[in-house]
Amino acid sequence: MAPWYRDFQVTPGKVDEYTLDDFLKMLEKSLNNFKAPCSDPYIMAEYRKGYFNDEEKLEEFKAICQQIINPLPQFFSDYF
Secondary structure (H helix, E strand, O other), rough: OOOOOOOOOOOOOOHHHOHHHHHHHHHHHHOOOOOOOOOOOHHHHHHHHOOOOOHHHHHHOOOOOHHHHHHHHOOOOOOO
């Protein structure tokens, strides 16, 4: 799951501190958003099966963030 998917509230540097519970809350808030629920059948099917309820998925998410999201303030300092 890429950190820029849907409305994830990902802040550079903060994801490193996420626990599995934080990660799952972020997913819940984004995928089950009352105003704009996720309509991606593949993501929702895996979400319902518990695919993301795993430390390994959290670590993969963190690794992507470290490579892509964490460096962003260097390039877009006015945005962050």
